[in-house]
Amino acid sequence: MNHSNHSTRSEHIVNAGLYWLVFAILIAATFLTAWIATVDLGVFNTVVALVIATTKASLVVLIFMHVKYTSEKMTKAILISAVFWLILLLVLSLTDYSSRFAG
Amino acid sequence: MSDSPLALEHEARPELRHHFADEEQQRNAASLGMWWFLGTEIMFFGGMFCGYLVYRRVYFPEFAVASRSLDLVVGTLNTAVLICSSLTVAMSVRAAQLGKRKLQVQLLLATIFFGLVFLSVKGYEWRNKYKEHHIPTFDYNAISGEGDLTKGQESLLGLDKLKNDPVKLQERRAEIQQRSKLFFSLYFALTGMHAIHMVVGVGIFAVITFMAWRGKFTPEYHTPLEIAGLYWHFVDIVWIYLFPLLYLIDRRPGA
Known part of the structure; x- marks a missing residue:
């Protein structure tokens, strides 16, 4: 520094x-x-x-x-990883349930 | 900022804790802690959003019809109220950065005011839901498809095809009753949890306003205000998603 x-x-x-x-x-x-x-x-x-x-x-x-x-890069790292896990949670759950009840 | 060596700098700044090299590091550590917490909050609300999205996907017609019973005008205006509060928070942090104490306190009081307006309106909406028997308890009597639906809603729920079959029609109505109840359970869980966060936020800002009024925040040190602001903005963002997800499922004319 x-x-x-x-x-x-x-x-x-x-x-x-x-x-x-x-x-x-x-x-x-x-x-x-x-x-x-x-x-x-x-x-x-x-x-x-x-x-x-x-x-x-x-x-x-x-x-x-x-x-x-x-100037703190960790802030962005935390934010991006949190959003990434959230998307993983939502997308994987929704693809699963969407295909289960299809038709 | 002075050019003085580290030791002198520490002596001159009582807010600077001894284990931090300088104020920037101290500030970053504090805001990083709040960001970690907000990360866990994203996971917390994420679980409920996930449950909501799965059931919305599976029971779409019932959710769409139940969602229409929410007051769109009140919901939109309340969203605007919350955005106003986010602006006043951002402006109060700016006022602290510029060392304007009076403006800071005024903006913080405005934030608390907007927060309380939001909660009051939310209470008004819940009261209406209570009167309509939309609260999922033993007294629940919401959308069952008996005379309270438009033609478009009846066709969305598949009721028009069952007109000539009273047994199946009755079964379907009971099913709609149950599934719309699920919508309202999720509605109250999500808006309730959001409201609890708002109440906590108002409490935090009451303390922050008191600190600002006592002149605790200077252009060099206003970390509590800054990280309380992060929390407030986060709660605002949760609502930014709750509003379209709960109120705007299907608002098309005729539907």
């Missing part, structure tokens, strides 16, 4: 404008997802709802939770 490098020692202060922008997107996406659910898209209704939710969650994680700015 090079302690003379002072730029890595102070926290990144996020621009207030960016917080407001993320907030506006999150609010808009909330109303968008509620509205689009009433439009008949067939099976894509669920897909669109989950894509919007994941976009919102990513914005919260990256900007509000400062993951985009952190």
Whole structure:
């Protein structure tokens, strides 16, 4: 570690404008997802709802939770591994149960 | 930041614990601990989400019809309330980074306010569910397909094909009753567990607000506020997924 490098020692202060922008997107996406659910898209209704939710969650994680700015690589490692295990849990369980009750 | 050697730096900063080299390391260690905890929280909620998704997949028609009994407008507005609280948390951390104490306290009070509004609205929704006999207890009497369904819902549940067979129709109604009950069990488990996290969050932020009011947080040290904020944002994210999964299963017109 090079302690003379002072730029890595102070926290990144996020621009207030960016917080407001993320907030506006999150609010808009909330109303968008509620509205689009009433439009008949067939099976894509669920897909669109989950894509919007994941976009919102990513914005919260990256900007509000400062993951985009952190100098600590372990934070990203924990996050990625937790999400990976979650996906493993959901995908494997769903493929199993989906094929069991098919037809 | 000063150029002073390590020992002097420790003397000058009472918040810096002696086993950390500098504030950045201390800060990272604290936030890493919270991230580990949030990792376990993802697993915790993940199990319930998994159970929900499996049953939603297997009993889709019943879940879709039961989901429509939730109030879409109230749910959407409550989601917006929670997003407002996330903004005020992020802004209060920023206020601490900039050393603005008064603004920090105001934003934290706003966060607690939004959190309490969310919980009150949730309570209002649960009260409606109680009145509709949608709470899965002995008094449960929800969607059974007797006069309370639209044409689209009846065809989704397969009731229209059983019109001429009263025995099978009765059997199917009992089945719908049971499966919609499962939806509401999962609904109350998921929103209830989320609400418990919200209550804990409001408690944490009451302490944090008190600390901020006492001037405990400076641009150099505001770790408790920062990691409490991580927790709050996480609870927000859980709701971001709960809202479409519970409220928006099938809202298409005519369905």
